[in-house]
Amino acid sequence: MPDNTPKLWLPYAQMKTVSPPCHVVKAKGTRLYLDDGTALIDGISSWWCVIHGYNHPVLNRAATEQLARFAHVMMGGLVHDPALCLADELVRITPDGLNHVFFADSGSVGVEVALKMAIQFWRNRGVKEKSRFVALRGGYHGDTTGAMSVSDDDEGMHRLFKGTLLPQYFVAAPDGESAESPECQESLRQLTELFSSSASQIAGMILEPVFQGAGGFRFYPPEYLLQVRRLCDEYDIILVFDEVATGFGRTGAMFAADLAGVTPDIMILSKALTGGYFGLSATLATSRVFDAFMSNEPGYAFMHGPTYMGHAVACAVALASIKLFERENYLEKIAAIERVLKEELIGVTGSSLRDVRVQGAIGVFEFNSAANLKGLQDFARTREVWLRPVDKWLYTMPPYVITEEDLRKVTAVMREWVSYR
Ligand SMILES: Cc1ncc(COP(=O)(O)O)c(C=O)c1O
Structure with missing residues (x-):
């Protein structure tokens, strides 16, 4: 009997019943070209990362020029211009005070790095009890186990794993028009109560600033972040912003943190960092965090080092992507x-x-x-049009280079679906 079961295992898909996926043979600008001759306008930027569209000549050139030099070298003991320059650029464009950059290879791993960094920050300072995190209901931080542990464990896509992951704390998600809204006030009340009872066990608080993505596609007022910053300072808690989705303009400012004028202690970037060309994440830290790892004691070193961290071609493309972002306003x-x-x-x-x-x-x-x-x-x-809803949310997060005409085609589909229902 021939084995007709698919060899390629697809993400978030019931393989028994999933419809055959679209087969892409070419991609250019905002169009995905399929093997049946169809061209689809990508309304979701390949999970929000392809901000410049596909097959961009500037990014292609950056990749091929670096490839001609070398693709990748290990970062244990070796560095190169693309990683050094990208670290400088990320420090330049992110909120003031984030002065150090640790590279990894995906958003989820960037989150793991942030969590581990926050725990080791306290350990290096002789505080062993501070190892847990506070996160927001409705949050989503990735698919690896640490990232899953800080994603909403009641309503989120990983609720099946509840009870098997590191135990964390959750507080109500903020909502409304301002930090005075009942939802923000309730969230801050819960946070204050939790910090005052359990700060001695809490290493950090992690959240997606201003926009919660895959856990609910919801916005909340930036001023809420000022209050969270204040509480974290008061109770000595490391504040982590997961800007994997929001980074590089998605909420209207370069970083969602900019909307509040808040600098977190640790910030994670990925997705749009390479314009969708390569897996790369950057976990940025303030000098206060970094300094806790500086010691004559070797055991204080940050014990992390993914094989592909700081991939040279990925870093070269990220540099070109930032330049393009700024040059083309x-x-x-x-x-x-x-x-x-x-x-x-x-x-x-x-x-x-x-x-x-x-x-x-x-x-x-x-x-x-x-x-x-x-x-x-x-x-x-x-x-x-290419759209892929998540649960009950139909959304568009298009490439930033989409034409007005194409964008209106995407929104027309969304509107038509509502009337059709
Ligand atoms: C806010 C946030 N954090 C982390 C991740 C995980 O990133 P990756 O899929 O690159 O592992 C995502 C992915 O959607 C995300 O939206």
Whole structure:
């Protein structure tokens, strides 16, 4: 009997019933070209990373030029210009005070690095009890076990693993128009209570600033972050911003932290860092964090070092990506996307539509349930648009280079789906 089961195991998919995936043969700009001749407008930037579109000549050149020199060398004892320059650039563009950069290879691993760094920060200072983290309900930080442990364990996609992961603390998610909103006040009340009872065990607090992505596609007021910063300072807790999704303009500012004017102790970047070309993450730390690892004692060294950290081609592309972002004034492009998204999506109503949200280059329709989105992908595909809802959220997070015409095609599909339901 021939074995017809698929060899390629797909992510987040029931392999028994999953529809055949689209087969991409070429990608250029905002278009994905399929083997059946269809061209789809990518409305979600390949999970939010392809900010410059596909096959960009500037990024291609950066990659091939570095490839001609060498692709990668280990970082234990060896460094190179792309990693050194990228560390300098990231320190330059991120909030003041983040002065040190540790590279890894994906957002999830960047989060692992941050958690480990925060725990070792305390250990190096002789504090062994501070090893747990506080996170927000509705948060999502990745698929590795440490990252899963700080993602919402009740409603999140990893709830199946509840009880098997490191135990962490959760507080209510903020919401509303300002830090005075009942949701923000309740979240801060819970945080204060938790810090005052358990600060001696808490190494850090991790959150996605301003926009919670895969755990709920929700925005909350930046001012909330000022209050969290204040509480973390008061109770001596390391504050970690996971900007894997929000970094590089997605919420309208270069970093969501900029919207609040807050510098976290540790910040994680990935996704758009290489414009979707290579897996790379950067975990940035303040001098206070870094200095806790400086010692004549070898055991104080940060004991982490992924094989592919600081991949030279990835770093070269990331450098070109930052240059392009600044040279082509992407923040203006993002503001233009936000205007169109507001025009097209805000005010849309439907019996199965619960909420509509727009900020920066993010537009979200929240439905009553995931069942309301069954068939959406095929529906979008027949209209030459690539969208992939998560649970009950239909969203667009397009490449920043999308034309107004293409963006309106994406939003037209979203609107049509609402009326069709
Ligand atoms: C906020 C956030 N953190 C971490 C991750 C994990 O990143 P990766 O998929 O590169 O491991 C994601 C991915 O969606 C994310 O949105």
